[in-house]
Amino acid sequence: MKLQNYTLRYLAITLLVVIPIWAGLFYVLILDEVYDNIDDDLKNSKIIIIRQAFADEKLLNTPEFGINKFTIKPLPKGDYSSKDEFSSSSEFMEYDDDDEPIRTLTTVFNDKNGNPHELIIKASIVEEDELLEDLAVALLGLYVMLVISILVVNHFLLKRIWKSFHAILGNLKNFKLGTGIKPKPIKSPIDEFNTLAKEVEEMLQRNEVIYSSQKQFIENASHELQTPLAISINKLELFAENNTLPEEQMIEIGKIADTLNRLVRLNKSLLMLSKIENQQYAEEELVNFNELIQQLADDFSDLAAYKEISITVTENASLHFSMNKGLATALINNLLKNAVTHNHQGGSITFLIDENSFTISNSGANLPLNPEVIFNRFYRHTNTNESTGLGLAIVKSIANTYSISIAYSFNNSHQFKIIFPKK
């Protein structure tokens, strides 16, 4: 759920609870104030009426309400409390043709002769049910307007505010180490987003610095290893050329040279693995795998012919995938090398190219391999020193870089299926 809808949902629910609570409190407070006001008014009327009654004795005889809003009745002699008593009741009102609520004040006073009289004053007050009704309608209107205005604000204002956040997200999504592409500058009216954008940019820059220093380190390390290797190999080549050594010693020199060459390949493979994992093969192009497989199969043909291994390529579809050309070559190359090395004299290798995948199968040992370990570095199925033990690790590493999946299966032949992600 998008952030703006998420907040809207909670706001609507919260308002639905908060508004009735507020309305209840408001109602009680308003009613209290209204009663207070009316009671004050009644008290005021009482003072005026009593003062009038003292001046005009005729007023003492007002037994009916009539047009007046009060009655005065004489009481038999006795001891009465002069406290004001308030009560609420309802009374039929002709205008409304209905019972309407009224407030009455009942009190006792003594006239100038000391005779007690009962004074009752009444006043009409607000109709609570109608007030409630009106209040409910008004509040419903308020609620609807609030939700609509929140919706509108969310839609336009928040969308504008979050625009810079989405721009930051876009920067992060498009960021790829080693490409040196700077994130787009972000100018937001919101301080938090500006800070976020700044922090993200600084973090990306720090990563770039670490990345390039790591790249530098790998290259320096390779330099340190490759140069002594170069000197050893070249000195040995020159030595073998300059001396007329007996055959046995030449054979020994040949063995030393072979071992040194193995060391070179090992170093190169390790370097390649580090480079792949550091994503230093950035350039991509659309690779035609049909062409590439045909070409590499041809390159391997002499090697295969020597071992009497047949290589066949079956093309069911044309397979294209956008990746680094060198890595695509290394991928197939290592699979082919693997298929040749672990094959037997007179065996076979077949390529099957489909729309989104290709499969390489080879004859070999009649036992399935453990797919859990074959892609591990330096894992060797056979105890041969022919291979570096890094070929399939390189294949796996390349596959991971491009989200390509590899499935190994054994069905009289060893099959590696390379499945490319759909575009």
Next chain:
Amino acid sequence: MKILIIEDEAGLREVIQQSLEKEKYIVETAHDFISGLDKLGSYDYDCVLIDIMLPNGNGLDLLAEIKKQRKQEAIIIISAKDAVDDKVKGLDLGADDYLSKPFHLAELHARIKSAIRRKSHNGDNLVVWKNLTLSPEQRSVIVNDENLVLNRKEFDLLYYFVINPNRLISKTALAEYVWGDHTDQADNLDFVYSQIKNLRKKLKDANAEIDIQAVYGIGYKMS
């Protein structure tokens, strides 16, 4: 033919120098950026080998300097940095070739010869050995005025031998040159043998005056 080696590693400098002197080149050396720049300023060479990582400077800057002075030297970058960036940059700056360490001496000779041959615009781009004439551009071989048909790999093999006469060529160097990087397995290099057998037969049938001898355990020598 004069060659300048600008390389900081004494061991490598020595071995390249010895190997090139065997080919009758006049070889001079420089061990850092400043001495390299000094030699380049004072003399003309046919070919310059430049290492990228040098004390007190970068080989690529040296290359830029040569180009600025409009010198005609063939330039080969030798570097342990097998970085694509550097290769592209070097070739963009006008280097003729890029060789990553470690390399085989035979490969270095082949590169130097090709680079010098391409630089000398005298029209004579053919490689001649006794009664054999190879045209690297046409990829054709003429023996005693008659065309000899070879496939791609046979031609590459023969070219590598002819450009490295009387040198010991290891089977690894040969396999890497002809079959590229695919030949990872030392034991499998025996397949080179069968290819050479085919080549020998074709050459013999054409009466080419060429002798490719096997040097047991190491490789081959052509004379």
